[in-house]
Amino acid sequence: MKDHRRPPPPPSAAAAGEPPLNPLDRQQCPGSSVFKASDALPLPLYLTNGVFFAIFFSVAYFLLHRWREKIRTSTPLHVITLSEIAALVSLVASVVYLLGFFGVVNAEKVFDDQLTIISPDKGEEAKKMLSQEDEEIVRSVVEGSTPSYSLESKIGDCRRAAGIRRAAVERLTGQSLKGLPLDGFDYESVLGQCCEMPVGYVVVPVGVAGPLLLDGREYTVPMATTEGCLVASTNRGCKAIYVSGGATSTVLRDGMTRAPVVRFGSARRAAELKLFLEEPDNFDSLAVVFNRFPQKLIGKKMIGGHDIALYNPCLP
Template structure:
């Protein structure tokens, strides 16, 4: 661990000058030796460089067309090559060396601090030389000692918070430049090369700009390098969300301890009770119906007929093999499964569906779609691509196309709960649950005009698992599409309950799944990373676990409502008289 940087507390008389202070600076510059002014010289070499590059590319293109060997060069080409290297060396020497050295040989902050101290010492020594009284006649030949430099402490604001200590003067200067707007906040990581330090400086600058405290938002204890360029920009800390465990959840003969990140009291406890009821009844069965991520670009033509021509071409089975080859070049896991088109006037929406292995797959399918669009431009040059996503996918929005066609993983999960378990564990009856489900989840949702919301609280469980395992929380919108069905079986003694979820969008690689906490939760479920045996097996297993947890949550909440326990349990577990904000640091 790097030792904290401290300020020097030595007296000035112990400091020795390391540089000579010139009385007059030589005004002569190196650029004065050039035959032309510097800006004209730069313009000449810029023009020469790009001119010869264009000339050489044109010549080589012509040789390729005429099948002339590239190594056969004319006199004009030799002159152009020499001019290219000459201009390149000049431009590199003028512009490139300082830039490269600034990246490769970037001095550490300690070196910058030492240089600042050297400059201060030189100024003090210059003042010493400028004394009118000779040193021998002075009462004290020593300069007055500098007071010990204390760490800079930010001033207390209108809020009550712990003072934030900035360890170096350099940090203080950077904070001031961020506040002043001279240093962009987003560039701190690239300029400093230290993500944790950049977050601390950005955080302090934000507090000074807003006058609001961030004392309850943790900064330490997080790996900011792991999110750079992939998970979050301009971080100032991280939010703590407790993770509870529901289970064991018995699905397809295997037990899972389900991690749930939530701040809603009763949610984990209720899901855990549902898991207990499922386990006592022999476990649930989960079946994967479909696995395919979608992306639907929008393209436009001059006429509706041309849009229809492309629709017929894309949906023709004879063309599917050709389109698959083009699409599949984007990834070794992405494989085109189908294409579905919809026309609105002269606009065509093309919904591509493909497998994506263990990744959630949005980027993967987007790259494949781009390949196909580029390929189609040859036969349909009048096609105008409006956008790579035309909302016919449909991502992060409630949509009937996902409810009907599915997106991601389509899963159905079922279990038969024994009558004794319904009475003893769930504290209700089979008849009450069946009636409540019909009037609430089915009729009530229909009265509300629900789209995929024929359930009690599927999104509660989906969101909690998504946050814990590093999924995209915004995709909870379509991933929570669920219809819960209940029916009395075995002469009315037992309860058959099922959840059908057509668009669970999950992955076990990429995005937030690689962060330490989320990776640990995936490891707990046994689905961390990519499956080595069967590509996509871990993501599919995660989808079945999500469906099983939703089944447990639906069973428990519906039982609580049927038994009249909902308000009582929430008042007991979801209310707190303790002010936890006082315990924040």
């Protein structure tokens, strides 16, 4: 005598310590099938639709033909036979099925559009969300209790400081900086050098012109610009120089020009200062106060209304 026993049920996800899987979550799992309303039909979907479409059109044609005959024979329309009753039932059933089918398909489409499937890119963005500590710093920057320029020195991480400052600017202005890149740049390299309080960076296309034959050596000149034809015209100039045998250069003076501006109450006072500085006898008295090397200060003076700009190249 054989012992027939019912096999034990498979362990459920809850028993295994895993959260139960929502049927709607099957769309979010790669490789899983998507449940539709047509999955419960015994026939394939295309065959079922074909059958009901055939029933609908054939029954509609039959009823219209019978209606035409009743009109010709003056038979009351409400007098119907058994075949006409079956045709009406089939017509109503096919209409109900077709309306329900297309309604379910449209509902599934709308529902699928509303489902949010987390892609790898959105997952990376979720990882980049500010932490609770950073949120507190952003809030303090927005409230004004923490100066924006002191974030690098306070946090010690230039990339993190730029992200916090960026979030604070977005909240203060109500505008998104999504189009401005943040990652992929070394903010340590610009700290205290060329840009204060960064919130991102701008990518500028770089073209190359050349080769430029200068002093017997060939140089490829990189040019970062968004101006059309600039690199092309420079490249044509480099080619002309190259074909003509190259160019030679001579350094006449090496220095850095500074132009402090002095503002007076009237243009006459500005002109008086210009005349005063152009006198060689007055230059020595100024050099005692401002510079130990007056012989190396050679510059021009430009007057603009009440202002006078003093162009002085600082020579080594």
